[in-house]
Amino acid sequence: MIRFSKTLAALLLCGVASLTQAAETAICYNCPPEWADWGTQLKAIADSTGVQVPLDNKNSGQSLAQLVAEKAAPVADVVYYGVTFGLQAQKAGVVGTYKPKGWEQIPEGLKDPEGHWFAIHSGTLGIMVNVDALGGLPVPQSWADLLKPEYKGMVGYLDPSSAFVGYVSAVAINQAMGGTLDNFAPAIDYFQKLAKNAPIVPKQTAYARVLSGELPILVDYDFNAYRARYKDKANVAFVIPKEGSISVPYVMSLVANAPHQANAEKVLDFVLSEQGQALWAKAYLRPVRAMKMPADVAAQFLPDSDYARAGVVDYQHMADVQEAFSARYLSEVK
């Protein structure tokens, strides 16, 4: 009985001890190790500012939901998510304002004037292909190619109703097929046709599955494809479809009533600093501050003529119609 209560006391002490380990940390929601090479970025942040940020693998939607659920006592200090979620977070009142150093260099339209969110880098959507897993078939070059029966069971795209990448895919395809943000019929029509080709629709990044060959063709960002090709040395090709695509920014925000406000500000300053932005460039993302990309990295991108096919959209409008589109997708695309 006494031994038992001693063990219980020891366990409780351990619990209390772990509470005091909060020295110089900042919690980030959605800072996954491999995506956008956050692993290197967080290490650089720790080396340069002394703030330790643990990795976290939520996606944009989960991060926002968690922030709203924890509104009474926030756990996170900073959050990284797609631009539409940033806009929604501002509306939900879970983010505070902060203008990091280098604020003036962010172009208009890629930041909230009051500082609720700001873009740190952007990526372009396209088709990521594991060439070896195609089994000799040609690499698809357009959205229409994905509908071809020879790619049956090989095509994947993230769920537009839960992942930001998925929603961006829907918007990009919609735009390419002639639709607008007010008329998603071309996108719904496309997904219904694609459904006949037995696509795989994961709810979270399926990077690993592309590399393992389980999912040979995935609608994903250019930086993931370049990482697969040049860092993980897989035979992966990236294609910006002939009909066109879009680029979207990823943004960061300071969480309202953040537990470690000072550390959070240091983190946000760093990701926007020259050193931080250079790290994004090395990870094959386009930094939001205009800077010269290192020549070797620039050479690994697709030519600019391909990137001319990628446009932009009105992000506020995109955010406003997201919920309605998700509901429509869930009910009409089976």
Next chain:
Amino acid sequence: MKRSSLFIAQLLFTLLVCAFMLVPVLMSLVAGLTRNYFQGVSSGLTFDWIAQVWQAYSPTVWLSLQLAVACAVCVCVIGVPAAYALVRMNNRFSRAFEELMVLPVAMPGLASALALLLTYGQFGSFRSSWLFILVGHVLFTLPFLVRPVMAVMQRQHLPTLEEAAASLGAGPLRRFFSVVVPNCRAGILAGVLMVVTLSLGEFNLTWMLHTPMTKTLPVGLADSYASARLEVASAYTLIFLLMIVPLLVALQAISARLSRGEQR
């Protein structure tokens, strides 16, 4: 002759079920040791992935073990007296209470976690500590201890034993610790085995209750399957297996020895 052909058929069926359970696990283990899963075993075997996983995720292993042990202790402290009470009372109220106890299993973990967050989320330091996850685990695993213990208590004809002890002058607490508990050791241990197993693998509740500072092994496993290479995730699964298999085998051996002892 007919009996032995039935025996063979049942054995083959059992082996088939075994193959269904184990072949994918073996494939996963091999993937964790292969240099490149897409190329297969021909690309060579390596321990690099395991080293990489251990470096990145070892805190999750310790936290999961800590949680499992704490959960087992808490569930025993709460559950064994509860089982005793439910067996002794055996009326409508006790049956309703049993239903109530099973509800956390019936509701998806996401919902229970959301409910917990909304109700207790404002207590900052409680919410950010591993104790918050412990609460979720205890709620989820409680029926898995109480039920086997109740079953054993009924089999052991406790009322007779207890009345004998009471007639000899033992008070209720003394009766509980010297008559009830020792006679149910096998059931309690079987329940503890189940609780530890479930706690080590609990994902649904923990996923919403955890913070990046209190990440458990299943959550880390899900993370690595999502964002890292298949080899890394498989190596992580290998480490998970190395952790649980000895634990489960040991618990099962003790439980078997105890139940054999009870039948004598």
Next chain:
Amino acid sequence: MSSTVLKAHNVAAGGLLKRRLRPTAAWALAPAAAVLAAFWLLPLAHLIVLGGQQRDGAGSGYWQVLSSPQYLGSLAQTCVLAAVVTLAALLVGGITGVFLARQRFFGRTTLVALLTFPLAFPGVVVGFLVILLAGRQGLFAMLGLKLAGERWVFAYSLAGLFLGYLYFSIPRVILTIMAACESLDRSLEEAAHSLGAGHWRVVCDVIIPGLAPALVSCGAICFATSMGAFGTAFTLGTQLNVTPVAIYNVFTNYANFTVAAALSVVLGALTWAVLLLARRMVKQSRTVL
């Protein structure tokens, strides 16, 4: 004479004791009741209230759930899947469990251990194991290529989800059945055999009724777990829209907590109703589920 007096005294004392024992026993329930009340009932009440709230004038959460064919279809699909998995698990686990409990052969203990450690696997891992078995590069795909020239891929359909749920249900059934077999009365079976009953007759009329309480209780837990399982469906993705995944979808689609809460409460109520029904089926009230 003194012994009868002693017996009478004991009987009287026994009656008094019984009355005194019960209130003491109820106190033992206090810790569990406190924990459940504080950490389960209170949050559940919170959730039930949340489901009734309105968001952006779209009607209360419950109204949105109960009036949408999509959500109702998802609830039905989840229910049917859970029921089928439960029956299959009981069948497979029952046969295997009885066999393992009764026979003694070399390697039996190892086999039992190997069959039950998958209990610890989180749903996400089970999902990936299903992909390893039945995905595009899985075992069955390779088999299909060799035998029929085309890959047999069923990981991303309901069949794959069924396999996954079966995977984590079978160990549970085996453990419970093995424990229940210990307390089966062999003499009944021997009596039936000696009266001329064939093997299958004995199984249907003696063994299954003897195991019935364990089967029903285990089936109830399997059903509840399958209804609430999330990790496996989350990993396998695609067109699967079982209710836990629907809850996740709604939850991450701009934090729509009202519909998420309503869906969860309805799912929980449905599961609880089925469990209640199963409980009624067990006639012996003394046997504990």
